[in-house]
Amino acid sequence: MTTITRRGFLQRSGALLAAGVTGSAIQSPAPDSLAGAGPSGRLWDPNRAGRSQAPTTERDSDPAIQVLEKRLKCTCGCGLDVYTCRTTDFTCTTSPAMHRDVLALLDQGLSEDEVVQAFVERYGVTVLMAPPKRGFNLAGYFVPSLAIVVAGAGLLVALRRWTRQAAVPASASAAGAPDAAAVAASPEELERLQHELDEFSA
Amino acid sequence: MTVLGNLALWIALLVALWGAVMGFAGGSQGRPELQLSARRAMFATTAALLVAVVSLEWALFTRDFNVEYVASYTSRNLPTFYTWSALYAGQKGSLLFWASVLAIFGTLAVVFTSARHRVYLPYVIGIVSIVVAFFVSAMLAAANPFERLPFTPVDGRGMNPQLQNPGMVFHPPMLYLGYISITIPFAFAMAALLSKRLDVEWLVAIRKWTLVSWLFLSIGILLGMWWAYVELGWGGYWAWDPVENASLLPWLTMTAFLHSVMVQEKRGMLKKWNLSLIIGSWLLSIFGTFITRSGVISSVHSFAQSGVGYFFLVFLVGSAVLSFWIYARRLPLLTAETRLESMVSREASFLFNNLLFVGIAFSVLWGTLFPILSEAVQGTKVTVGPPFFNQVNVPLGLALLALTGIGPLIAWRRASLPNLQRQFAMPVAAGLFAGLALLVAGMRQPLAVLAFSLGTFVLATVAQEFFRGISARHRQYGEGRALAAARLIGRNRRRYGGYVVHAGIVLLFAAFAGMAFKTETQATLRPGESATLRSPFGHEWTFTHLGVSQYDALNRLVTAGTVELARDGRRVGILKSEKRQHVDGLGRPTFEPSTEVGIRSDLREDVYVVMAGVVNGTEQTVYRFTLNPLVWWVWFGGYVVVLGGVIVMWPGGGPPAVRRTQAGYAVKLASQSQETRKS
Known part of the structure; x- marks a missing residue:
């Protein structure tokens, strides 16, 4: 069974649609095999395949190294972390170099935090994907939560005050609300209101 | 045509300024002839901007490379499908697109606004015209799409390969439609403030337009996520990029408004808050535009x-x-008509819901701007990436998910203890059961377990609401279950459409939680060699490299790596990932080679294959294989959210009494009811 990817489905649908519109069948590009002449044969035109890649090793996929490299930002300007950049933007030469540096530092026996610290010393704190939790950066982490907690506390206080005011009968509500007596409502409308309130309660 | 385009821009600017003056003067003085002039100016502005759009499209389709914009974003061999989207592929064209769509929305507002809201229209035209005039003046002063070059290149630079994707044809317009249409509810809000007509009517007009914006923005964000997933190749759909964040901000505040507006409609409360949310949403949309276009934050x-x-x-x-x-x-005109009666009420739950929506919006805004703030305060521009946003926002998101379930279970005005017990018993039991089941099954990530448990709780609340509503109709009217369901939704579109949106949001959260179990590996394979990867569902996937093909396509040279997939030893298909070297009409390379991923999607997980490249020009290929759990549910959840949004905003829906209730009638009736009881 051949799997149809989402992109494949869209491409085929588009081709069919175009064929229907133009009244002619679209020739799909022939996926010839000009490429290799055998196992690992040379490509017909290696230049169009992008930058040549070095064979990967098991360490390149090591989950611990993935986690470590996701803490470090690639300095090529892409804004991605080292792991994501080196496994996504295959034209970048910076992230593979930083990856090699990570491996070299680990080989020297440094712990993960020490490797990160070594990168900070070399590139500055901007090499971290998240600011370290110290000094002014603490504001970055805690101001949103603090603001929500303070606003939540304020809201609770306000709610208590509002509900107390609402509990005061007649005088308070008459002063705060519009002239209710001036609002006309027929018994049918009141009945309908009651029905809707019951529905909401349910 | 560029002369015509330039002329159209100048006419649009002058007419928009005229429309603004006539709108405000006509509104404040109540003079019909000025108001009529403003309406006509709105139409004329739209017509002039459409002429400018046609002029630019003409230049794009005829490949007039003497126009700088055409030379920058098209080439002779750019497919027609993407030539249209070149209109908004660059800064200048997208400004024209923005101004034109805003003018069209303004015209639609003029044409379709009902008679009872027409009193606001002169001011609405004034506000829209000012915004249009701003965009056109920005174009004329700093980003004219009709600017000509001193020479004519043989061919254009072409469109960025990453933009040559169907998702990129539809994602920006949808996002723009969302951003741009926020101007209409903002204009109605300002019209209500300027005209001092702050009764319930303005709210009805605003709510409909806000729903339109919210729906377009939702679709735009989802399409953007899909585009990022299939095109950028990093295997995810959301990276907390500043531009992504900028689109999320107004979505959050508008979602807050769509909840709190119900409190104003039914209880006459939160008027000040609702107005500030609408104004804030519009300002955030302009802020997003500023972020995207200023370069102040890299993205x-x-x-x-x-x-x-x-x-x-x-x-x-x-x-x-x-x-x-x-x-x-x-502010003195925006006093509440009733008071909150209990802290355990639907109104109070909406207030906490709003607190979280606005709190998340604030934390996203804070994180987005923190690099600038840090540079100003401590002289160091720190990086604020996904680890920061996840740490701050995931707990808030889970709290919001919990409120999504809690809110609909609490009665308006005042909830009694028996009522709460009756409402919460089944959903809470369902959530706890789901959590325990996952723990027994071996899931150990606490946040993921919490997300799935809360999701089950919310889905149970939605199911309970539907079940009770259908049963009530079945009992009361003797309708069959299917008919009862259809009529239940049809006659209470806002309520049950909203529940459908909630169900979609749960699916999205579940899918987001699934990404915590993402697993990937890299492998260098010769033809016939295989790599394996174990998925979180326990399957062993085998990837066998079949070989590399090279062929030419319309505007690119393709190198394709083909991989055979097997799950637990059974062949399930073939995936292809490509390296594409785009070329211009003369065969010269344009841009760096790009990567096209191969994706196989099913309900449990996506197989995501990326061809990194080849080794020394041979068929030995470097691949990245990723298993992304539950991604299918992101797109399905998105469909459900959009479906719910469409149900909510579908015209009609319910007998007149329901519509009057939505128009704030309940507030008046409630006051009358209280008076009657007292007497």
Whole structure:
């Protein structure tokens, strides 16, 4: 069974649609095999395949190294972390170099935090994907939560005050609300209101 | 055609300014002839901008490379499908697109606004015209799409390969439609403030337009996620990029508004808050535009840095000051009509819901701007990436998910203890059961377990609401279950459409939680060699490299790596990932080689294959294989959210009494009811 990817489905649908519109069948590009002449044969035109890649090793996929490299930002300007950049933007030469540096530092026996610290010393704190939790950066982490907690506390206080005011009968509500007596409502409308309130309660 | 385009821009600017003056004068003086002139100016502005759009499209389709914009974003061999989207592929064209769509929305508002809301229209036209005039003046001063080059290149530079994707044809217009249409509810809000007509009518007009914006923005964000997933190749759909964040901000505040507006409609409360949410949403949309176009914060999605950003900064600050000044002047007219009766009520739950929505919006905004703040305070520009946003926002998101379930279970005005017990028993039991089941099954990530448990709780609340509603109709009217379900939704579109949106949001959260179990590996394979990867569902996937093909396509040279997939030893298909070297009409390479991923999607997980490249020009290929759990549910959840949104905003829906209730009638009736009881 051949799997149809989402992109494949869209491409085929588009081709069919175009064929229907133009009244002619679209020739799909022939996926010839000009490429290799055998196992690992040379490509017909290696230049169009992008930058040549070095064979990967098991360490390149090591989950611990993935986690470590996701803490470090690639300095090529892409804004991605080292792991994501080196496994996504295959034209970048910076992230593979930083990856090699990570491996070299680990080989020297440094712990993960020490490797990160070594990168900070070399590139500055901007090499971290998240600011370290110290000094002014603490504001970055805690101001949103603090603001929500303070606003939540304020809201609770306000709610208590509002509900107390609402509990005061007649005088308070008459002063705060519009002239209710001036609002006309027929018994049918009141009945309908009651029905809707019951529905909401349910 | 560029002469015509330039002329159209100038006419649009002058007519928009005229429309603004006539709108405000006509509104404040109540003179019909000025109001009529403003309406006509709105139509004329739209027509002039459409002429400008046609002129630019003409230049794009005829490949008039003497026009700088055409030379920058098209080439002779660019497919027709993408030539249309070149209109908004660059800074200048997208400004024209923005101004044109805003003018069209303004015209639609003029044409389709019902008679009872027409009193606001002169001011609405005034506000829309000012915004249109700003965009056109920014174009004419700093980003004219009709600017000509001193020479004519043989071919254009072509469109960025990453933009040559169907998702990119539909994602920006949808996002723009969302951003742009926020101007209409903002204009109605300002019209209500300026005209001092702050009764319930303005709210009805605003709510409909806000729903339109919310729906377009939702679709735009989802399409953007899909595009990022299939095109960028990093295997995810959301990276907390500043431009992504900028689109999320107004979505959050508008979602808050769509909840809190119900409190105002039914109880006559939160008027000040609702107005500030609408003003804030519009300002955030302009802020997003500023972020995208100024280059003040680096982003992979932003346009090239240009002077137009300063225009937006001035406009943003000026608009904020003016809007909130007018708002502050009208505060005495925005007093609540009723008081909150209990802290355990639907109204109170909506207030906490709003607190979280606005809190998340604030934390996203704070994180987005923190690098600038840090540089100003400590002289160091720190990086604020996904680890920061996840740490701050995931707990808030889970709290919001919990409130999504809690809110609909609490009665309006005052909830009694028996009522609460009856409402919460089944959903809470379902959530706890789901959590325990996952723990027994071996899931150990606490946040993921919490997300799935809360999701089950919310889905149970939605199911319970539908079940009770259908059963009530079945009992009362003797309708069959299917008919009862259809009529239940049809006659209470807002309520049950909202529940459908909630169900979609749960699916999205579950899918987001699934990404915590993402697993991937890299492998270098010769033809016939295999790599394996174990999925979180326990399957062993085998990837066998079949070989590399090279062929030419319309505007690119393709190198394709083909991989055979097997799950637990059974062949399930073939995936292809490509390296594409785009070329211009003369066969010269344009841009760096790009990567096209191969994706196989099913309900449990996506197989995501990326061809990194080949080793020394041979068929030995470097691949990245990723298993992304539950991604299918992101797109399905998105469909459900959009479906719910469409149900909510579908015209009609319910007998007149329901519509009057939605128009704030309940407030008056409630007051009358209280009076009757007292007497």
